[in-house]
Structures are given as C-alpha cells and as structure tokens.
Amino acid sequence: MRTIDYHMHTYFSGDSEANPREHVLKAIEMNLDEICFTDHRDFDYPIDSFELDVENYYQEIQSLKEEFKDQIKIKWGIEMGLDLDHQEEIENLIQQYPFDFVIGSIHVIHHTEFYYGEFFKGKTKEQAHREFFEETLKCVKAFDCFNVLGHLDYIVRYGPYEDKTVDHQKYQDIIDEIFKTLIQKGKGIEVNTSGYRDLKTCGFPNFEQVQRYYDLGGRIITIGTDSHTSDRVGENCLNVAKKYQEIGFDDVSTFTQRKRD
C-alpha cells in the first residue's frame, strides 16, 4: 500500500497562503510516495472568491515536478466545486486543461454555503444533512469531470449544532446510492484526514462508511490531508493507508491526466 497525499491547497487557492515548494519538502520529509496539488475552484462561492489562475498554477507545479523528480512523484490536480447551477462552465474548465486528477466537492448548494452557515438557516440538523446528501447524489449523477468525490460527509465540519456528528444510518440509503453511482461510473472516494482534527477520532468519511463502499464493490480510493498549510502535509496518511489494508484494498489509486495509473 502506497502512502499518498492527494488533497493539498496552496497560495493559488483563495483560502491558503502556502508555498507549494514547502508542501513538497514536507511530503519528502514525511516519506510519501506521491502527492497531488488540488487547488480550489468554485464558480459561485458566496462572500469569498475561489477563482484560480490555472496557467500560472500549471507552470509552477510543472517546474516543481521537474526539480524534485528523483525524490517524489508530483501530480497536478484541482478541487472542483460541483455545483448544478454551473455545470457547463465546470465541465468546460476541466476539459480545457491537462489536470492529472480532479476532486469533485460540494461546497455550495444554490448559492448557499456551509462555512459561514447560510445553508443551515431555518433547517433542523436532519433536514440540512439529508439535503446535503441528496444534493451530493444529484451531483455525482450529473457530473462526469471528476475522479473522486471529496470529503463525502464534509457537512460534519459545519452547522450551528453542539453535536455536529452525522448520523449516517438515517441517510444510508442515499449514501449507498452515492457509492453505487460512483462505482458504476468508475469514480472513487477519498478519506480526508482533516477529520482527525475536526472529529478528534477519524478521517471523513469514517471507516465504517469506507467499509460500506468496499462491500458494495468500490475499489478506487485516495487519501488527502486537505492541507492549507505545509505543516499538515502527509498528516495521518500512513494511518489511513493501514486502515485501507485492513479493509481489504490492495492499494490506493493514483492518476495521470485523469486516468488511473
């Protein structure tokens, strides 16, 4: 089982100041086999801007890839906000550039977001969580441009609740359909290790859900820290790789020009 970090942000993202070179140095120090940069692009993020200077981002990662080619494998990717209000622009952007890997993430639903909390207004926790998974299912069905679904239960980070945890059982039928759709479309999931910090216990999704994905036939899986600073690169990736092995996965998946290696 290789150890990878396939979810990292740098100063090309609207919410990070990190230098990609520092990420590479940290990844080498952490003994990772391979990394992929996945800077943000969201087309309709309220309040903040998640535009992306794709050309300069490409040039900078290409030159790091060359400089460090004897020490670590470096890929160039993107975390694309899946948003049904902007489907054509999103698919077009991905077609236009030679990304190695695309994470599809739900950060915005009809111009409302989770981070500042607009999405939760006037909803019970169960309503908000159900709507989030239903929208995720719609996106997974509608979009083709991505390789893995980012942070399946991302909503667990946010919401005005004392207990933010997601009661997966309540939505397991929707989650199962998300998994089945991904499997049928040849797409995968990630475990996002930032969950170890947010939940204090595990990555997100948790390993019960990863087991469920495996039992339904899912084999495409990546590991990502969602680092916005270099000190977090590689954090808990080895733990996750070991868990994958226990579940039965042979290896993590890596990608070149959006195809599995």
Ligand code: HSO
């Ligand atoms: N895109 C972030 C959430 C956020 N941060 C919005 C600042 N604004 C999640 O990686």
Ligand code: ZN
């Ligand atoms: Zn971010």
Ligand code: ZN
């Ligand atoms: Zn995200």
Ligand code: ZN
């Ligand atoms: Zn991210």
